[in-house]
Amino acid sequence: MPLEFELCPGRMIGGDHPCFIIAEIGQNHQGDLAIAKKMIKMAKDCGADCAKFQKSEIPLRFNRAALVRPYTSPNSWGPTYGEHKKHLEFSHDQYRELQRYAAEVGIFFTASAWDEASVDFLHGLGVPFIKVASADANNLKQLEFTAKKGRPMVISSGMQNMDTMHKVYNLVKHLNSRFCFLQCTSTYPLDPTDVNLRVINAYRHEFPDIPVGYSGHETGIAISIAAITLGAKVLERHVTLDKTWKGSDHAASLEPNELAELVRSVRCVELALGSPEKRRLPCEQTCAAKLAKSVVARQAIKVGAKLTLEMLTVKVADPKGIPPEEIFNLPGRRVLRDIGEDDTMTADALEPAHC
Ligand SMILES: CC(=O)N[C@H](C=O)[C@@H](O)[C@H](O)[C@H](O)COP(=O)(O)O
Numbered sequence: 224m225p226l227e228f229e230l231c232p233g234r235m236i237g238g239d240h241p242c243f244i245i246a247e248i249g250q251n252h253q254g255d256l257a258i259a260k261k262m263i264k265m266a267k268d269c270g271a272d273c274a275k276f277q278k279s280e281i282p283l284r285f286n287r288a289a290l291v292r293p294y295t296s297p298n299s300w301g302p303t304y305g306e307h308k309k310h311l312e313f314s315h316d317q318y319r320e321l322q323r324y325a326a327e328v329g330i331f332f333t334a335s336a337w338d339e340a341s342v343d344f345l346h347g348l349g350v351p352f353i354k355v356a357s358a359d360a361n362n363l364k365q366l367e368f369t370a371k372k373g374r375p376m377v378i379s380s381g382m383q384n385m386d387t388m389h390k391v392y393n394l395v396k397h398l399n400s401r402f403c404f405l406q407c408t409s410t411y412p413l414d415p416t417d418v419n420l421r422v423i424n425a426y427r428h429e430f431p432d433i434p435v436g437y438s439g440h441e442t443g444i445a446i447s448i449a450a451i452t453l454g455a456k457v458l459e460r461h462v463t464l465d466k467t468w469k470g471s472d473h474a475a476s477l478e479p480n481e482l483a484e485l486v487r488s489v490r491c492v493e494l495a496l497g498s499p500e501k502r503r504l505p506c507e508q509t510c511a512a513k514l515a516k517s518v519v520a521r522q523a524i525k526v527g528a529k530l531t532l533e534m535l536t537v538k539v540a541d542p543k544g545i546p547p548e549e550i551f552n553l554p555g556r557r558v559l560r561d562i563g564e565d566d567t568m569t570a571d572a573l574e575p576a577h578c
Pocket residue numbers: 249250277298356357358381409411470471472
């Protein structure tokens with residue numbers, strides 16, 4: 224199974240490819256199509272790779288008792304949880320309209336599918352990949368159903384443990400080679416002490432042949448940027464037009480200026496991660512010419528003298544000479560010409576070293 228794969232047409236993830244940044248609009252559109260479109264445009268303008276929604280067929284996602292339970296939270300859009308969710312759910316036609324709009328704007332469009340009918344619907348829409356929300360990460364039957372569609376999958380892992388994620392991996396890998404796991408903690412807003420970014424390392428170790436990413440519910444952008452340094456290849460964050468709006472997710476979402484800053488920072492950190500090879504770079508030459516030190520004579524040294532450590536010191540010298548890391552190799556070497564006090568020690572003034 225490849226460690227990198229094409230998540231969206233023409234867009235690889237994993238390996239050395241740039242991290243794929245998902246702007247999770249989720250239900251922060253307040254059930255309003257015009258706001259949803261504004262958010263798609265905002266995600267594009269801020270540089271995100273993908274605008275994402277949450278798709279449910281409500282009677283299939285919830286049982287009757289769950290639908291009629293009262294929802295009295297200040298974030299509620301209806302007296303029962305069912306009515307609340309209905310307010311936040313777009314119709315198939317509205318999804319098609321949002322998909323068209325995203326294509327017009329030029330950003331990838333997808334959703335998490337919260338039941339098998341939603342998987343079918345999104346598959347029919349032709350979304351580039353299907354997101355599996357944390358709440359469905361252990362829903363093995365639906366995972367199997369989704370994997371068999373053959374579209375890439377991004378599987379979040381809030382509320383799960385490593386044993387479950389092994390089961391998920393073992394199930395999905397036989398059906399669909401294009402999937403990745405996101406570390407996630409499902410609480411809003413997420414406290415840094417519950418983020419556990421090291422799970423990214425653990426996933427990379429346990430599942431070395433799939434890309435790993437991070438779905439964050441914290442405030443701010445620092446933790447998400449840190450996830451990149453640990454090797455996150457997909458990054459998902461909730462976005463909002465206004466954090467103070469009514470809704471469970473707004474407080475842990477990024478406003479446009481933060482999303483833009485996140486994208487800029489991720490791209491900057493990706494460049495900065497660079498190469499593991501330690502060497503002097505061409506861009507350091509100016510600094511080296513000005514400030515790098517050389518071995519210098521602490522005293523006048525006569526031709527024929529054998530060098531001792533006491534005769535030598537290290538300074539920024541003109542011209543440049545023997546580099547300081549050679550100083551312990553110099554004692555015992557014979558000097559081929561007179562050297563003045565404070566002169567640079569150069570290799571051509573010394574007898575060749577004996578092997
Ligand atoms: C764990 C999980 O599913 N979390 C989702 C993704 O992060 C959330 O967007 C929930 O859908 C949202 O918080 C639910 O809020 P309410 O219950 O007010 O509709």
